[in-house]
Amino acid sequence: MPVIELRGIKRIYRMEGKQNESSVVVRALRGVDFAAGAGEFVSVMGPSGSGKSTLMNILGCLDKPSEGTYTLDGIETSKSDADTFAYIRNRKIGFVFQSFNLLARTTALENVELPLFYRSREKGEKRSAQSRKERAVIALREVGLEKRMDHFPSQLSGGQQQRVAIARATVNDPAFILADEPTGNLDTGMTLEIMGLFQELNRRGKTIIMVTHEPELAAYTKRIITLRDGELVSDKPLTQSRNALDDLARWKRNHALLAGEAQPAGLLCAAEKYAAEEGAL
Ligand SMILES: Nc1ncnc2c1ncn2[C@@H]1O[C@H](COP(=O)(O)OP(=O)(O)OP(=O)(O)O)[C@@H](O)[C@H]1O
Numbered sequence: 001m002p003v004i005e006l007r008g009i010k011r012i013y014r015m016e017g018k019q020n021e022s023s024v025v026v027r028a029l030r031g032v033d034f035a036a037g038a039g040e041f042v043s044v045m046g047p048s049g050s051g052k053s054t055l056m057n058i059l060g061c062l063d064k065p066s067e068g069t070y071t072l073d074g075i076e077t078s079k080s081d082a083d084t085f086a087y088i089r090n091r092k093i094g095f096v097f098q099s100f101n102l103l104a105r106t107t108a109l110e111n112v113e114l115p116l117f118y119r120s121r122e123k124g125e126k127r128s129a130q131s132r133k134e135r136a137v138i139a140l141r142e143v144g145l146e147k148r149m150d151h152f153p154s155q156l157s158g159g160q161q162q163r164v165a166i167a168r169a170t171v172n173d174p175a176f177i178l179a180d181e182p183t184g185n186l187d188t189g190m191t192l193e194i195m196g197l198f199q200e201l202n203r204r205g206k207t208i209i210m211v212t213h214e215p216e217l218a219a220y221t222k223r224i225i226t227l228r229d230g231e232l233v234s235d236k237p238l239t240q241s242r243n244a245l246d247d248l249a250r251w252k253r254n255h256a257l258l259a260g261e262a263q264p265a266g267l268l269c270a271a272e273k274y275a276a277e278e279g280a281l
Protein backbone atom coordinates (compact mmCIF):
# COMPACT_ATOMS: atom_id res chain seq x y z
CA MET A 1 0.00 0.00 0.00
CA PRO A 2 1.45 3.40 -0.93
CA VAL A 3 2.19 5.88 1.86
CA ILE A 4 1.03 8.71 -0.39
CA GLU A 5 -1.56 8.46 -3.13
CA LEU A 6 -2.78 11.44 -5.13
CA ARG A 7 -5.50 10.91 -7.70
CA GLY A 8 -6.70 13.57 -10.12
CA ILE A 9 -5.54 16.41 -7.90
CA LYS A 10 -6.64 19.83 -9.10
CA ARG A 11 -6.12 23.10 -7.31
CA ILE A 12 -7.84 26.16 -8.64
CA TYR A 13 -7.23 29.58 -7.12
CA ARG A 14 -10.04 32.02 -7.70
CA MET A 15 -9.23 35.65 -7.19
CA GLU A 16 -12.14 38.02 -7.03
CA GLY A 17 -11.71 40.91 -9.47
CA LYS A 18 -12.39 44.51 -8.50
CA GLN A 19 -15.70 46.11 -9.47
CA ASN A 20 -16.67 45.42 -13.09
CA GLU A 21 -13.82 42.99 -13.49
CA SER A 22 -14.39 39.31 -13.81
CA SER A 23 -12.67 37.05 -11.32
CA VAL A 24 -9.35 35.49 -12.29
CA VAL A 25 -8.96 31.75 -12.16
CA VAL A 26 -5.52 30.15 -11.83
CA ARG A 27 -5.30 26.43 -12.44
CA ALA A 28 -2.22 25.71 -10.33
CA LEU A 29 -2.62 21.91 -10.50
CA ARG A 30 -4.50 20.33 -13.39
CA GLY A 31 -5.06 16.72 -12.43
CA VAL A 32 -1.96 15.24 -10.80
CA ASP A 33 -1.68 11.49 -10.16
CA PHE A 34 1.21 10.41 -7.97
CA ALA A 35 1.94 7.63 -5.53
CA ALA A 36 4.96 6.95 -3.32
CA GLY A 37 5.64 3.86 -1.24
CA ALA A 38 7.50 3.45 2.05
CA GLY A 39 11.24 4.01 1.75
CA GLU A 40 11.15 6.22 -1.33
CA PHE A 41 13.22 9.38 -1.68
CA VAL A 42 11.56 11.63 -4.26
CA SER A 43 12.56 15.05 -5.65
CA VAL A 44 9.85 17.40 -6.87
CA MET A 45 11.22 19.66 -9.61
CA GLY A 46 9.82 22.13 -12.12
CA PRO A 47 10.15 25.74 -13.18
CA SER A 48 8.86 28.67 -11.16
CA GLY A 49 5.07 28.76 -11.15
CA SER A 50 4.72 25.10 -12.17
CA GLY A 51 2.82 24.21 -8.97
CA LYS A 52 5.49 22.77 -6.65
CA SER A 53 4.50 24.80 -3.59
CA THR A 54 0.83 24.15 -4.30
CA LEU A 55 1.55 20.43 -4.42
CA MET A 56 3.66 20.60 -1.25
CA ASN A 57 0.87 22.40 0.59
CA ILE A 58 -1.53 19.65 -0.38
CA LEU A 59 0.92 16.85 0.48
CA GLY A 60 1.60 18.57 3.81
CA CYS A 61 -2.12 18.86 4.62
CA LEU A 62 -1.79 22.63 4.79
CA ASP A 63 -4.30 22.99 1.95
CA LYS A 64 -7.01 20.87 0.35
CA PRO A 65 -7.34 20.22 -3.37
CA SER A 66 -10.27 21.65 -5.34
CA GLU A 67 -10.77 18.19 -6.84
CA GLY A 68 -9.27 14.75 -6.45
CA THR A 69 -8.32 12.54 -3.55
CA TYR A 70 -5.24 12.38 -1.34
CA THR A 71 -4.76 9.25 0.73
CA LEU A 72 -1.97 9.35 3.33
CA ASP A 73 -1.09 6.17 5.18
CA GLY A 74 -4.54 4.80 4.36
CA ILE A 75 -6.45 7.91 5.51
CA GLU A 76 -8.50 9.80 2.93
CA THR A 77 -7.46 13.32 3.88
CA SER A 78 -9.69 15.31 1.53
CA LYS A 79 -12.84 14.21 3.37
CA SER A 80 -11.50 14.69 6.89
CA ASP A 81 -12.73 17.45 9.18
CA ALA A 82 -10.47 20.24 10.43
CA ASP A 83 -9.42 18.39 13.60
CA THR A 84 -8.53 15.19 11.77
CA PHE A 85 -6.72 17.23 9.15
CA ALA A 86 -4.58 18.89 11.87
CA TYR A 87 -4.03 15.54 13.57
CA ILE A 88 -2.77 14.03 10.29
CA ARG A 89 -0.47 17.01 9.76
CA ASN A 90 1.04 16.76 13.24
CA ARG A 91 1.37 13.02 13.41
CA LYS A 92 1.97 11.80 9.89
CA ILE A 93 4.23 14.46 8.39
CA GLY A 94 7.66 15.74 9.42
CA PHE A 95 8.32 19.19 7.93
CA VAL A 96 11.75 20.55 7.06
CA PHE A 97 11.81 24.11 5.69
CA GLN A 98 14.43 26.21 3.95
CA SER A 99 14.52 28.63 6.89
CA PHE A 100 14.76 25.92 9.63
CA ASN A 101 11.81 27.45 11.60
CA LEU A 102 13.27 26.71 15.03
CA LEU A 103 12.06 28.60 18.09
CA ALA A 104 14.85 31.06 18.93
CA ARG A 105 14.55 31.16 22.72
CA THR A 106 14.31 27.43 23.03
CA THR A 107 17.18 24.94 23.16
CA ALA A 108 17.82 22.32 20.51
CA LEU A 109 16.40 19.67 22.83
CA GLU A 110 13.22 21.63 23.57
CA ASN A 111 12.72 22.34 19.88
CA VAL A 112 12.84 18.62 19.17
CA GLU A 113 10.56 17.85 22.13
CA LEU A 114 7.87 20.21 20.89
CA PRO A 115 5.98 17.80 18.58
CA LEU A 116 5.96 15.25 21.41
CA PHE A 117 4.66 17.90 23.77
CA TYR A 118 1.75 18.74 21.46
CA ARG A 119 1.08 15.06 21.10
CA SER A 120 1.05 14.64 24.90
CA ARG A 121 -2.07 16.79 25.05
CA GLU A 122 -4.01 14.38 22.88
CA LYS A 123 -6.47 12.02 24.49
CA GLY A 124 -5.04 8.66 25.46
CA GLU A 125 -1.42 9.75 25.08
CA LYS A 126 0.50 8.52 28.09
CA ARG A 127 4.13 9.37 27.39
CA SER A 128 5.73 11.01 30.45
CA ALA A 129 7.89 14.15 30.35
CA GLN A 130 10.92 11.96 31.03
CA SER A 131 10.19 9.60 28.16
CA ARG A 132 9.54 12.57 25.85
CA LYS A 133 12.96 13.89 26.71
CA GLU A 134 14.56 10.51 26.13
CA ARG A 135 12.92 10.23 22.71
CA ALA A 136 14.10 13.75 21.77
CA VAL A 137 17.67 12.95 22.86
CA ILE A 138 17.64 9.86 20.63
CA ALA A 139 16.43 11.94 17.67
CA LEU A 140 19.25 14.44 18.27
CA ARG A 141 21.76 11.62 18.56
CA GLU A 142 20.58 10.31 15.19
CA VAL A 143 21.51 13.62 13.57
CA GLY A 144 24.84 13.73 15.42
CA LEU A 145 23.91 16.61 17.72
CA GLU A 146 23.48 15.07 21.14
CA LYS A 147 26.35 17.16 22.50
CA ARG A 148 24.69 20.36 21.33
CA MET A 149 21.28 19.72 22.86
CA ASP A 150 21.46 22.62 25.31
CA HIS A 151 22.48 25.12 22.63
CA PHE A 152 20.07 27.75 21.38
CA PRO A 153 19.61 28.05 17.60
CA SER A 154 21.79 31.20 17.53
CA GLN A 155 24.64 29.13 18.98
CA LEU A 156 24.49 26.62 16.12
CA SER A 157 25.68 26.78 12.52
CA GLY A 158 23.09 26.78 9.73
CA GLY A 159 23.77 23.12 9.00
CA GLN A 160 23.42 22.23 12.67
CA GLN A 161 20.15 24.17 12.92
CA GLN A 162 18.83 22.25 9.95
CA ARG A 163 19.88 19.00 11.66
CA VAL A 164 17.87 20.03 14.72
CA ALA A 165 14.92 20.69 12.40
CA ILE A 166 15.37 17.22 10.90
CA ALA A 167 15.43 15.68 14.39
CA ARG A 168 12.21 17.57 15.15
CA ALA A 169 10.71 16.27 11.89
CA THR A 170 11.54 12.64 12.70
CA VAL A 171 10.86 12.54 16.47
CA ASN A 172 7.20 11.58 16.01
CA ASP A 173 8.12 8.83 13.55
CA PRO A 174 6.00 10.35 10.76
CA ALA A 175 4.79 8.50 7.66
CA PHE A 176 7.04 10.72 5.57
CA ILE A 177 9.33 13.75 5.69
CA LEU A 178 8.37 16.73 3.55
CA ALA A 179 11.33 18.98 2.82
CA ASP A 180 10.94 22.28 0.97
CA GLU A 181 14.28 23.48 -0.48
CA PRO A 182 15.94 22.26 2.75
CA THR A 183 19.44 23.40 1.78
CA GLY A 184 18.44 26.71 0.15
CA ASN A 185 20.10 28.72 2.93
CA LEU A 186 23.23 26.60 3.29
CA ASP A 187 26.71 26.67 1.76
CA THR A 188 28.09 23.74 -0.24
CA GLY A 189 29.62 21.87 2.70
CA MET A 190 26.53 22.09 4.87
CA THR A 191 24.32 21.22 1.91
CA LEU A 192 26.25 18.00 1.34
CA GLU A 193 26.12 17.27 5.07
CA ILE A 194 22.32 17.62 5.09
CA MET A 195 21.90 15.58 1.91
CA GLY A 196 24.11 12.90 3.50
CA LEU A 197 21.85 12.90 6.53
CA PHE A 198 18.72 12.55 4.40
CA GLN A 199 20.34 9.67 2.52
CA GLU A 200 21.19 7.99 5.82
CA LEU A 201 17.64 8.44 7.13
CA ASN A 202 16.32 7.08 3.85
CA ARG A 203 18.64 4.06 4.06
CA ARG A 204 17.08 3.41 7.44
CA GLY A 205 13.65 3.36 5.83
CA LYS A 206 12.36 6.94 6.09
CA THR A 207 10.23 8.12 3.18
CA ILE A 208 11.28 11.58 1.98
CA ILE A 209 9.71 14.02 -0.48
CA MET A 210 11.90 17.01 -1.28
CA VAL A 211 11.23 20.07 -3.43
CA THR A 212 14.36 21.41 -5.08
CA HIS A 213 15.29 23.69 -7.96
CA GLU A 214 18.70 22.12 -8.30
CA PRO A 215 19.36 19.03 -10.42
CA GLU A 216 22.64 18.51 -8.47
CA LEU A 217 20.58 17.93 -5.32
CA ALA A 218 17.93 15.82 -7.03
CA ALA A 219 20.85 13.54 -8.01
CA TYR A 220 21.07 12.43 -4.34
CA THR A 221 17.47 11.19 -4.34
CA LYS A 222 16.06 8.03 -5.91
CA ARG A 223 13.25 9.36 -8.07
CA ILE A 224 12.53 12.71 -9.76
CA ILE A 225 9.08 14.00 -10.63
CA THR A 226 8.77 17.16 -12.69
CA LEU A 227 5.84 19.56 -12.83
CA ARG A 228 5.12 21.97 -15.65
CA ASP A 229 2.11 24.27 -15.82
CA GLY A 230 0.36 22.31 -13.10
CA GLU A 231 0.86 18.91 -14.69
CA LEU A 232 3.18 16.09 -13.83
CA VAL A 233 5.19 15.79 -17.02
CA SER A 234 7.88 13.35 -15.98
CA ASP A 235 8.46 10.69 -13.33
CA LYS A 236 11.83 8.95 -13.44
CA PRO A 237 13.65 6.62 -11.10
CA LEU A 238 17.36 7.26 -10.57
CA THR A 239 19.20 3.98 -10.85
CA GLN A 240 22.45 5.42 -9.54
CA SER A 241 22.07 8.18 -6.99
CA ARG A 242 25.16 10.16 -6.02
CA ASN A 243 26.54 9.62 -2.52
CA ALA A 244 26.50 12.92 -0.61
CA LEU A 245 29.10 11.91 1.98
CA ASP A 246 31.57 10.86 -0.73
CA ASP A 247 30.99 14.22 -2.38
CA LEU A 248 31.40 15.96 0.98
CA ALA A 249 34.76 14.27 1.58
CA ARG A 250 35.91 15.22 -1.91
CA TRP A 251 34.69 18.77 -1.49
CA LYS A 252 36.51 19.17 1.83
CA ARG A 253 39.69 17.81 0.33
CA ASN A 254 39.58 20.21 -2.62
CA HIS A 255 38.55 23.09 -0.43
CA ALA A 256 41.41 22.57 2.01
CA LEU A 257 43.89 22.05 -0.82
CA LEU A 258 42.82 25.32 -2.36
CA ALA A 259 43.13 27.08 0.97
CA GLY A 260 46.55 25.43 1.47
CA GLU A 261 45.62 24.60 5.03
CA ALA A 262 47.35 21.27 5.45
CA GLN A 263 49.06 18.38 3.76
CA PRO A 264 46.72 16.48 1.42
CA ALA A 265 47.44 13.11 2.99
CA GLY A 266 46.47 14.24 6.49
CA LEU A 267 43.40 15.92 5.18
CA LEU A 268 42.29 12.96 3.22
CA CYS A 269 42.25 11.04 6.48
CA ALA A 270 40.35 13.75 8.31
CA ALA A 271 37.72 14.02 5.60
CA GLU A 272 37.30 10.28 5.42
CA LYS A 273 37.11 9.99 9.17
CA TYR A 274 34.46 12.68 9.20
CA ALA A 275 32.50 10.96 6.48
CA ALA A 276 32.79 7.65 8.32
CA GLU A 277 31.55 9.19 11.55
CA GLU A 278 28.62 10.74 9.75
CA GLY A 279 27.96 7.52 7.91
CA ALA A 280 27.84 5.60 11.17
CA LEU A 281 25.03 7.69 12.60
N1 LIG B 1 -2.68 31.81 -3.19
C1 LIG B 1 -2.67 31.91 -4.52
N2 LIG B 1 -3.60 32.59 -5.17
C2 LIG B 1 -3.60 32.68 -6.52
N3 LIG B 1 -2.70 32.08 -7.32
C3 LIG B 1 -1.73 31.38 -6.73
C4 LIG B 1 -1.65 31.26 -5.32
N4 LIG B 1 -0.57 30.49 -5.02
C5 LIG B 1 0.00 30.17 -6.20
N5 LIG B 1 -0.70 30.68 -7.23
C6 LIG B 1 -0.41 30.51 -8.66
O1 LIG B 1 -0.38 29.11 -8.91
C7 LIG B 1 0.67 28.78 -9.80
C8 LIG B 1 1.61 27.77 -9.12
O2 LIG B 1 2.27 28.41 -8.03
P1 LIG B 1 3.29 27.68 -7.05
O3 LIG B 1 3.57 28.63 -5.95
O4 LIG B 1 2.72 26.36 -6.69
O5 LIG B 1 4.56 27.51 -8.00
P2 LIG B 1 6.03 26.95 -7.66
O6 LIG B 1 6.29 25.83 -8.61
O7 LIG B 1 6.14 26.66 -6.21
O8 LIG B 1 6.96 28.18 -8.05
P3 LIG B 1 8.36 28.66 -7.38
O9 LIG B 1 9.41 27.75 -7.92
O10 LIG B 1 8.51 30.06 -7.95
O11 LIG B 1 8.22 28.64 -5.91
C9 LIG B 1 1.34 30.09 -10.16
O12 LIG B 1 0.82 30.51 -11.40
C10 LIG B 1 0.95 31.01 -9.05
O13 LIG B 1 0.90 32.34 -9.52
Ligand SMILES: [Mg+2]
Nearest residue numbers: 049052053054
Ligand atom coordinates in the same frame (compact mmCIF):
# COMPACT_ATOMS: atom_id res chain seq x y z
MG1 LIG C 1 7.34 27.47 -4.65
